[in-house]
Amino acid sequence: MKEYTAFDIGGSYIKYGMVTEQGELREQDKMKTPDSLDVLMQHITDIVHRHPDSAGIAVSAPGAVADEGVIYGISALSYLHGPNIKHRLEEKTGLPVFMENDGNCAGAAELWKGTAKGKQDVLTVVIGTGIGGSVIKEGQTHKGASLHGGEFGFMLLGNPDTGRLESWSQLAATRALTRYAEAEKEIEPDTLTGEQVFEWADEGDPACVKALDRFYRFLALGLYNLQYIYDPELILLGGGVSARKELVQRINKKLDELMREAPVGTIRPTLDVCHFRQHANLLGAVYRFMQQTEAANR
Template identity: 55%
Template sequence: MESYFSIDIGGTYIKMGVVNDQGEISQLEKVNTPSTIEALMDVMDHYLKRQINIKGVAVSSPGAVSDHGIVYGSSAVPYLHGPNIKEMLSERFNLPVYVENDANCAAYAELWKGAAKGKKDILVVVIGTGIGGAVIKDGTIHKGANLHGGEFGYMLLNTNITGDDDVWSRVASTRALVKKVAKQKGLSNIQELTGERIFQLADSGDNICIEALEEFYHILAVGIYNLQYIYDPEIILLGGGISERVDLIDAIDEKVDAILAKIDLSTIKPTIKFCHFRQHANLLGSVYGYRKQIEKRIND
């Protein structure tokens, strides 16, 4: 059985673990995200020295990760952007290194051991403070010509465009939901409200929250309908904190049915399911990507 060192770099914490070729995680550790690239490598070095028989390093990173190892764009970990992370880590640890975007890693985890196992063409939509995701074509991540494959949140849903507030991320994210309800309730401090609280209020009969959620589900359904007809995937998986709501897919399905009922040309209904993995998806997915790209193991 082969083992790999996997690290998931987030803006607040990094998670590290040993993942074997069966997708089992051990030696899990979580620490505050270091403030410099040198400190990050020191933390990784300290962890690796306590492991044996590690075959390679698999990294889940924020940002637009190129195949050659440079992380473009911006994120909550600024020092990752600019240097060739893949080369730096390879030289430091004398091991093969794989680096991939965090949403793509989450998608690979679903393909390997999760809700998309056995499928080839899938979309993963991550709904949080914004909307992002991943595109998998023929079992492989599709990054696009400009590393923007899976940036579903940039999608426009109407023709009356005034600015950034018209993109899907700004109208169908949990942040958008909170802003809308806070405005309707006249709350001056938006921090008083959370997405979770809005669901609780709706469950208790709050009409403002009920109506806001109905519109929220509809806008999500419109975007998902578009994605189905743009790409025609076998399945669309939903992730992010909102996926904790077990009734989310039923609510979106209902809105999709209403859309299909109005459009005679539409005959295909998206198959929507939740992502299987939550906490450790990026650790698993980065290792799957490592094995797929570096070891050329396509079917596990």
């Protein structure tokens, strides 16, 4: 059975593991995201060399990932944009490399063996350092004219505190959550992690409880808008926060509040979490790799 070395490049962590052609994830781990492309390339190369039987490298990455291996657009990792990363990895490892946008990878995993299997119109929303996602239209990934299909994090919302427009990523990604908690606790920026905020909120810390309440409200606002833009059968939530058992319940509670405040819409989003949760991007990258290989061999 073939195995692939899969990487999920995020703004805070790089997740990696071995994925079989049957969708089994083995030896998964993560590391801090490095500060430069050269260090990232070396980390990936070192991991690949520890698995000499790998059939190829599947990479989930932020941004508008083109087939030739260049990542357009913007993301939390500016050094990813410009170089042909696919070609550089192939030269360093001697293995075939496939790259896809992280949100599209999450959607592909769910179409393959997850919660979206058998469905036609689904949105996946991946919540991490930023917010990405994918649009599944008639059972296929819809990338869009500029490869920006599913870049939900660029949606603009009003920030009632500042009176300014801010992107959904600025208001509802995990970095926003830590920023809210740091402001409430009056501590220096970049002091907390998302995991700490969740943990302290579970213990009753009032500042973290308040920060989470704000975080869930902005998530609900964006999801409400997406429902009326695309009207999907289902919206799936991915990323690290999808491992939180109360996530859907808390967002649904905020949706109830929003729909009472502004009773103009009667259709509420149907929410669920990605079946593969925080590992969806790894599996989806491999599935898309296999799809591409199969199509090329026809």
